[in-house]
Amino acid sequence: MNIHEYQAKDLLKEYQVAVPEGIAAFTVEEAVKAAEFLKQKGTTLFVVKAQIHAGGRGKGRTKKTGAKGVILARSVGEVRKAAESLLGDTLVTIQTGETGKKVERLYITDGVDIKNEYYVGVTLDRTRNKNVIMVSTEGGVEIEKVAAETPEKIVKEWVEPGLPLQGHQARRLAFALGLTGDPFKKAVKFIMALYKAFDKTDASIVEINPLALTADDDVVALDAKINFDDNALFRQTEICKLRDKSEEDPLEVEAVESDLNYIKLDGNVGCMVNGAGLAMATMDMIKLAGGEPANFLDVGGGANVDTVRNGFRIILKDPNVEAILINIFGGIVRCDRVANGILEAVKDPAIAKKLESMPLIVRLQGTNAEEGKKIIDESGLNVISAVLLKEAAQEVTRAISA
């Protein structure tokens, strides 16, 4: 699960991670009020930041007004103008794709005087099965780029399972940033607090890019990105409240509500599969057959009438879909049962109508596969059946070239 920058900073503050003063705003008036409050506290340079779940905001532009996603303002009046140009418009960045994301929230923050910029991130190192903290003197740059071009500029410390980050590890990282004196001490404190926040919130990634050394020798997070381990959300009730569904694809939100694992893609062949690995393999096969997968959809182990019906409903809402492939490997779930489930779902009037003009290929394999195929073939419905995966691929090719 993702959260907004302002939510991440509020959360980090709770763990004593230093962040500049800032306030979230949902309207222009709230933005102005936030700026006035910051001004009273001594802010002379404001930063107005669009809050969307995507990076590259500083270089992104909105569609209507052409405003940048991050705007510097020198007065409350300029904050008002910036807020007006951003709220309600759609921001396009390198990470959003052409469709962009609608700006509905802003973050008004103190524009600190920056002496130097760094990077610090925490995530799981899958190779070592330990969490890793990475720092780099190359702040404000994409860390993937640093890793590819100058990997020696990234310094890492791995945290022992079950133990907190050790002081000497945080010190080594702070030294690696070339810090001394007061800033060094502040950086050590920052890194210790950051790891604690990562650990306590079941985060999957915490990224501070850039981490800033200010003119006053403070060490603060200028930006903050946090993702959480979805598997741990059951015990992170406060974090669940931060979910912003408007940032998620509406079809994906609907799928979650129906207990389906769905990811929307841009292709023309919809697919419904049991099991994540087979679902990915089916997408790959669609591509090899000359199509493009329209989605990832795992209906889970027990493909029954309800899951299949919900799967159809969601796939058919995607206007790009020209054909549908159902690929079920019946293990403990028998294929004849799955076939009956599919037929019943297809009889749903809303689904039946849309399927009139769309090829539906059903591939059932595994336990009682032949019986399943027979049920589909003898149903009199407009459904193409297949048993081998190879045959299914050929049917996909035929369907999309027709």
Next chain:
Amino acid sequence: MSVLVGKDTRLLVQGFTGNEGTFHAEQMIAYGTNVVGGVTPGKGGTRHLDRPVFHTVAEAVEKEGVNTSVIFVPPAFAGDAIAEAAMSGIGLIICITEGIPVKDMIMAREIVQRHGSRLIGPNCPGVITPGEAKVGIMPGNVFTRGPIGVISRSGTLTYEAVDQLTKIGLGQSTAIGIGGDPVIGTKHRDAVALFQDDPETEAIVLIGEIGGSDEEEAAAWIKDNVTKPVVAFIAGRTAPPGRRMGHAGAIVSGGKGTADDKIKALRAAGITVSESPALIGETVKSLL
């Protein structure tokens, strides 16, 4: 011969009396697996499926001489269940549970290592040696005994590959579902090593997917250490970066863990990669 599970397996089911545990324990018993008992804290001293139920794993180990455990405990408690099995001296722990928090798995894996046990999974279909023992949730009827060792990160895709092998006349020595999570007990490389040392296994099928770099590590190791033919398939070539494809571990992040990188690494190590998931069986056949 076979690897991990077989006629000598004395299996304990953790989460024995729950819905999943009950259903799959019945299936495993029907397959011929030697299920000696189960654990459900609070139900010790009762009997379930005509077998004893214990409060703790330690008690089951002491009374029934358990050497393998299979875990069907819900995700919030599964990390603890893995640790309990390891700390009770069980050598092989197979965890089926999906959805365990990463933080819990980092700890559980560490404890398994400290106690010298082997963990398979979590988020896996289990391990099967056809005709001898099924420990997990695989449909036993799809498998037949033979010379192919199968290793996979996913469930139904394994059944698909095995079904292709069986239909083409190639049985399996053992099939190991290593699991689709970012932190797992036994990785591709370790599983390949088991098959390399198994005299019954003549060829190895390695099914991977996007995310992490376990396939790349296995490829490098295979190049130097494996003499048997290896066929690989990597799922997720069409998966978009930054999105988790069902399995918690199936994600391309920061440009790392793409299918193309893995395929390149596997081919560089002399491994035959099947482009299509529909041709895994035929590809193996062509090498034998």
